[in-house]
Amino acid sequence: MNLFVEIFYLAAAVLFILGLKQMASPVTARRGIVWAGIGMVLATLITFAHPHVNTNYLLIIIGIAVGGGIAWKTGKExxxxxxxxxxxxxxxxxxxxxxxxxxxxxxxxxxxxxxxxxxxxxxxxxxxxxxxxxxxxxxxxxxxxxxxxxxxxxxxxxxxxxxxxxxxxxxxxxxxxxxxxxxxxxxxxxxxxxxxxxxxxxxxxxxxxxxxxxxxxxxxxxxxxxxxxxxxxxxxxxxxxxxxxxxxxxxxxxxxxxxxxxxxxxxSNFGETTGEAQEVSGSMKAIEAPDAAIMMAFAEKVIIIPGYGMAVAQAQHKIWEMTKQLQERGVTVKFAIHPVAGRMPGHMNVLLAEAGVPYDIIYDLDEINEEFRTADVALVIGANDVVNPIARTDPNSPIYGMPILNADYAKNVIVVKRGQGAGFSGIENHLFFADNCRMLYGDGQAVANELISNMKEL
Known part of the structure; x- marks a missing residue:
């Protein structure tokens, strides 16, 4: 391989590393993606000058065109x-x-x-x-x-x-x-x-x-x-x-x-357990949007826990609008993110960033967990297993020992959920039956709209 190609490959590698470093922070992640992308383009283009390519240019161009076209279309849609x-x-x-x-x-x-x-x-x-x-x-x-x-x-x-x-x-x-x-x-x-x-x-x-x-x-x-x-x-x-x-x-x-x-x-089989799981005691207690709006509007601190259900409902923009309403009323609002919330690492962070939620009010599990005891309301929207207290108490549960967000330690818990079914893992959530928990049924985006409207009327 000639020196010219090696220098460009080295430059591409440096861009990959710098891009990954930038992706370590949500503030610079977008810049990191751009840098890594430039590195990939550079590595691809310089490959045309690689001595081993010989006369295979047509195949390379066809591969780039087909793969790039599919990626562009699917990425946009x-x-x-x-x-x-x-x-x-x-x-x-x-x-x-x-x-x-x-x-x-x-x-x-x-x-x-x-x-x-x-x-x-x-x-x-x-x-x-x-x-x-x-x-x-x-x-x-x-x-x-x-x-x-x-x-x-x-x-x-x-x-x-x-x-x-x-x-x-x-x-x-x-x-x-x-x-x-x-x-x-x-x-x-x-x-x-x-x-x-x-x-x-x-x-x-x-x-x-x-x-x-x-x-x-x-x-x-x-x-x-x-x-x-x-x-x-x-x-x-x-x-x-x-x-x-x-x-x-x-x-x-x-x-x-x-x-x-x-x-x-x-x-091992993920989630495989032996023994009989603890039975759920109590019942789910519903709450209406006007009452939930009052509870949050007159709170001192509200912690919002997003999950995959928020993504399905595309409710992140409305949740941010509701957050701004609460902040205008002097309520301290924070977002709590579990490392495995959603369907991939960082899923919730991406959704909240898309809605414009500032990074400085988004906290990881270790940073926020102790604050639930001082929270007036924990609003759970679309999350399930990551707030299930059975993970602390039942050795026979598939999620036993998993660190969870301590939503149940808040004075009041409001869970936005479309129905009474279990989460993606199929495990019944004992939080929903707790004395301090109320279920606000409905689509996440529609419920957020209702909460915003009711807050404006207060």
Whole structure:
């Protein structure tokens, strides 16, 4: 590779790293995305000057045009509620691309350095798992009937472990056999790796999707980094390492937020418990919008807890308008965000930023939890499992031990909910039956409108 190409790849890698650094803060995240995007454009354009490209310009242009056109159209049209599905799908495409690169290099059966061949196989395995697993995650998030919930059967984890051992054994054989492996062996290796990605994801319930998305994001980054080494492409190596390490750290944070070790995330049935769950006592008590408006308007402190239901109702703009009404009346309003609220990491933060909510009134779980005891009202809109007190008290609950937002410690709790059903995980929420909790039924956006109207009349 000539010096000219290497310099531009280095510049692209620096932009990737600086962009990721900027994304660490919501204040500079938009700038970071732009910088990383410029780095990607630079890396793509300089590839035309790569000596290995030769006469394949037409294929590159067609690939960029087709992929870029689809991405532009879907990116412009996808609703914010469907963003987790799109992230899962695009992440899977990255893993699939890395696996495809490995497949091409291995199909050629040319002499490779032993380290290079080993990394090619590792990238193929991880990329294939990320690809097929992300497709299943997409289906679960999309609500495809056959994939919803946790699909489990007897001895599933033993079968998965056996499948992984077979795939790893075949991969090691390919990596150490030089050019002596056959095409059937290679085909079977990829088929079983894809099957393992499917089997690994099927037992996972909807409540654990944020962990899954960040986990497969880490897999994709690692696969891209490995294949960058195979192709001797510094930009791919650095980008893959950056994405892989960031995804790994995020997975650890998500697992901590769910109170699950990484080994449990990788090898256990998520949310699997034994024993009988605690029965719910009491009853749900309804409240009307005028009474809820009075309760909040005359409060000193209100903490708002958004969840996926707010995203579905597209209520974030109205909630911000209501917040401004409360602030004008001298009420202190804060937003409390659980790390796994929504369907992907940072989902609620993105929605609130879209509505214009200032970053300085948005707090993470650790920052806000102690303040619920001094809050007059906790307004829960669309959240469920992240405020369920059963996580503290019932060892037989699938979410037992998960850190939750202490909404039940507030003097009053108002829950905006369309009906009386359980959340995405299917677990009954004991908060809804508490003495200090009132249910405000209706669509999130319509309810917010009612609250605003009633506040204006006070």
């Amino acid at each position: 996808v609703a914010m509620t469907d963003m987790p599905q799109m992230i899962a799908l695009y992440n899977g495409m990255g893993g699939g691309a890395a696996a495809a690169i490995a497949a091409v290099e291995l199909i050629k059966q040319h002499e490779m350095d032993s380290t290079v061949q080993l990394l090619a196989v590792f990238g193929a395995l991880i990329g294939s798992v990320a690809f097929s697993g992300s497709l299943i995650a997409f289906g679960k998030l999309q609500g495809i009937k056959q994939l919803r919930g946790a699909f489990r059967f007897k001895n599933q984890q033993r079968i998965n472990a056996g499948l992984f051992i077979v795939v790893a054994w075949m991969g090691l054989g390919i990596a150490t056999s030089g050019t002596d492996y056959g095409m059937f062996t290679l085909f079977l290796f990829f088929a079983l790796a894809l099957a393992f990605g499917v089997m690994m994801t099927l037992p996972i319930g909807g409540a654990d999707m944020p962990v899954v998305i960040s986990l497969y994001n880490a897999f994709t980054g690692l696969a891209v980094g490995f294949e960058g080494y195979v192709l001797d492409n510094p930009a791919m190596m650095i980008a893959g390492i950056v994405v892989g390490s960031a995804g790994t750290l995020l997975t650890q944070l998500m697992a901590k937020a769910m109170n699950r070790p990484i080994t449990n995330v990788l090898f």
